[in-house]
Amino acid sequence: MTDHQRIHPVAVDVEAPPPTRPLVPQGLFTSEKGDPRQRQLPLGDTTAAMPPALKPPKRSNCLCKCLCWTIGLLILLLIIVGAIAGIIYLVFQPKLPKYSVDNLRISDLTLNFDLSLYARFNVRITADNPNKKIGIYYEKGSHLSVWYKNTKLCQGSLPRFYQGHQNRTVLNVGLTGQNQYGRTLLDAMQEEQQTGRIPLDLKIDVPVSIKLGKLKLKKVRILGTCKLIVDSLSTNSFISIKASTCSFGLKI
Incomplete structure (x- = not known):
């Protein structure tokens, strides 16, 4: 073997520093071909570097509390109103006024x-x-009317007055009216007159104010109807009322 073909051992420097770590971390992503130019650095764990997220304010709890308070106040208000109404009922013992038609006269x-x-x-x-x-103030704006079946014959109003406790008042009310279908209406009533039973309705709508002791309350309305059966429609004479049924209610 010639000198230039001999293998000469390489001297190893035992004091040489250990190989340094590669500058690129081991979490490299490479392409399928292993081209280092296409390598990308990993994003790493970014969650540790981000500040903790702020919790949203607890609006639902506030809304629940407000709703509970509102419902509680409403229930308390209803209890108070109910208690006041119960006390008023026990103290004053209110009753609806009663009305009756004593007689009816046709002047014309x-x-x-x-x-x-x-x-x-x-x-x-x-x-x-x-x-x-309890006293009753009969206010302005009352309305009384006499009807034959579904046709109004005449109308009028009650006078304004005050009715005291356990008082009975007799009222004479004049009612007037004009209907354009006179011929047809008169023929129908004369036909009913032959039977001696003519149906008439007296409708009442009266605004009143209630007086409790010295306290005068707001206006309410007394609504009612008296169904009458009369025997005749003769003018200038008292008419016999054969039947009378009245029903009344209070409208607040």
């Missing part, structure tokens, strides 16, 4: 030249206040 029932029917009725009504501690 005339068929005009234009075939309209003019009617004038006089009604006597008894108003009874049965309450021991």
Whole structure:
């Protein structure tokens, strides 16, 4: 073997520093071909570097508390109102006034030249206040009317007055009216007159104010209907009322 073909051992420097770690971390991503130019550094664990997320305010708890407080106040208010109403009922013992039609008189029932029917009725009504501690103010704006079936014959109003405790008041009310279908209406009533039973309705709508002791409350309305059966429609004479049924209610 010639000198230039001999293998000469390489001297190893035992004091040489250990190989340094590669500058690129081991978490490298490489392409399928292993091209280092396409390598990318890993993003690493970014969660540790981010600040802790702020918790949203607990609005739902506030809404629940507000709703509970509102419901509680409403229930308390209802209890208070109920207690006051119960005390008023026990102290004053309120009762609805009663009304009755004593008699009915037809002053005029005339068929005009234009075939309209003019009617004038006089009604006597008894108003009874049965309450021991409640007075009634009859206010302006009352409305009374007499009807034959579904046709209004005449109308009028009650006077303004105050009715005291356990008082009975007799009212004479004049009602007047004119209907354009006079001929047809008069024929129908005369036909009913032959049977001796003519149906008439007295409708009442009266605004009143209630007085509890010295306290005057807001206006309410007394609504009612008296169904009458009379025997005749003769003018200028008292008419016999064969049947009378009245029903009344209070509208707040």
